[in-house]
Amino acid sequence: MDGLSITVPPAWEARISRTTSDTDDGRTWPVAHIATIPLPSQRGDYGSNVVERLGSDDIFVSLVEFGAEAVDTELFPRVNDLPDTIGPDEFHPRQLQRVLPGQAGKQLFFTYQNRAFCLYVVFGSFARRSSLAQSLSGLLNRVSIAPRELQP
Amino acid sequence: MTAAYSLIIGLAVIVAFLGLLVVSLLRTQAEILRRLDGLGIRLDEDESSAPLTLSSRSAARTSTSEISGVNPAGDPVVKSLQIGHSPVLVAFLSTTCTSCLEFWQAFDSDSLVFHNATYRVLVVTLGPTEESPTRASKLSIGAVDVVMSSQAWSDFEVPGAPYFAVVDPSTRQVIGEGSAADMHALSTFLGDAAGDRRWDQSKMRDRTDADRERIVDAELRSAGLHPDDPRLYHDPRDRGR
Numbered sequence: 031m032d033g034l035s036i037t038v039p040p041a042w043e044a045r046i047s048r049t050t051s052d053t054d055d056g057r058t059w060p061v062a063h064i065a066t067i068p069l070p071s072q073r074g075d076y077g078s079n080v081v082e083r084l085g086s087d088d089i090f091v092s093l094v095e096f097g098a099e100a101v102d103t104e105l106f107p108r109v110n111d112l113p114d115t116i117g118p119d120e121f122h123p124r125q126l127q128r129v130l131p132g133q134a135g136k137q138l139f140f141t142y143q144n145r146a147f148c149l150y151v152v153f154g155s156f157a158r159r160s161s162l163a164q165s166l167s168g169l170l171n172r173v174s175i176a177p178r179e180l181q182p
Numbered sequence: 183m184t185a186a187y188s189l190i191i192g193l194a195v196i197v198a199f200l201g202l203l204v205v206s207l208l209r210t211q212a213e214i215l216r217r218l219d220g221l222g223i224r225l226d227e228d229e230s231s232a233p234l235t236l237s238s239r240s241a242a243r244t245s246t247s248e249i250s251g252v253n254p255a256g257d258p259v260v261k262s263l264q265i266g267h268s269p270v271l272v273a274f275l276s277t278t279c280t281s282c283l284e285f286w287q288a289f290d291s292d293s294l295v296f297h298n299a300t301y302r303v304l305v306v307t308l309g310p311t312e313e314s315p316t317r318a319s320k321l322s323i324g325a326v327d328v329v330m331s332s333q334a335w336s337d338f339e340v341p342g343a344p345y346f347a348v349v350d351p352s353t354r355q356v357i358g359e360g361s362a363a364d365m366h367a368l369s370t371f372l373g374d375a376a377g378d379r380r381w382d383q384s385k386m387r388d389r390t391d392a393d394r395e396r397i398v399d400a401e402l403r404s405a406g407l408h409p410d411d412p413r414l415y416h417d418p419r420d421r422g423r
Binding site for chain 2: 035036038040041042043044045046047048066067068069070071072
């Protein structure tokens with residue numbers, strides 16, 4: 031969808047939909063959700079109605095695109111490749127959009143293929159972040175993002 | 183007078199013949215209904231029972247690991263059948279069959295409880311080229327999960343809607359499948375499936391070590407592994423060397 035695709039690994043679920051519009055022009059952007067638990071049909075862009083269901087061995091990933099005005103801004107630095115691993119020590123409860131006991135999160139903002147994204151990952155257990163980071167490793171290599179033409 | 187008697191007798195014979203004909207037709211119709219009933223086909227609208235079978239547990243088949251398609255809004259979806267703790271009730275529904283309507287109205291959540299057991303509910307229609315996404319969107323209510331996937335219908339060899347399959351996510355085994363005319367029949371079916379699952383589990387616990395050894399030996403033989411096969415004694419650390 032909109033140049034965003036995922037090769038879903040075994041025992042993961044995925045959905046690609048569009049962001050909930052909160053702009054005046056009503057524009058929406060692709061958002062991909064990937065999780066080790068069944069994804070409910072109704073979810074927030076950053077995992078509300080999902081993260082509450084995570085067990086201690088579970089992972090939720092959200093890849094949210096932002097508009098062209100965010101491309102190459104300070105918050106969204108350009109990267110040449112998607113990160114294939116995120117170290118366990120980069121996860122922290124303070125990075126959670128919604129703090130739930132025991133969980134940990136990580137947010138990354140970047141511009142890739144002339145498109146601005148926020149990658150948000152939630153671990154079901156901060157204590158198990160080492161093994162969960164291993165499970166997450168390689169997942170982002172399965173995400174494919176087609177380039178967007180820059181507006182003149 | 184003779185002519186009048188002849189006429190009366192003639193009419194009586196005709197009435198008797200017609201009576202026999204009616205009785206014969208009624209008996210034929212009753213026989214047809216009895217045979218249809220034997221095949222599990224009920225013609226009366228109010229009848230709730232329907233042919234719904236539990237899988238032979240010794241020959242239960244393995245389901246696909248996932249169902250992929252789009253939701254009625256057209257968004258890509260991959261639903262795994264090997265995650266979560268609850269059995270997955272995969273409901274193959276159509277937007278046009280009248281008997282499906284009751285299920286569309288009953289499935290208003292992504293999980294439902296039958297006989298004190300929670301089931302994850304996944305409604306699967308044919309793909310958007312064979313089924314109307316607009317009608318599927320209108321019929322799906324609440325938070326029910328709907329995937330449009332003709333491939334899933336093919337994988338599960340669905341003969342027609344409504345059709346149901348219950349998948350155990352821990353083994354991916356289809357522990358029951360069949361059609362049901364209404365929620366009552368589906369509930370009964372799920373109760374039987376849950377009971378059989380408990381029965382299987384209790385029987386597994388009751389097995390002796392000798393029973394388990396026989397089962398393991400049989401499974402190894404069927405996989406081509408016989409006594410003294412060197413593969414039985416390899417060092418797992420040698421993998422990839």
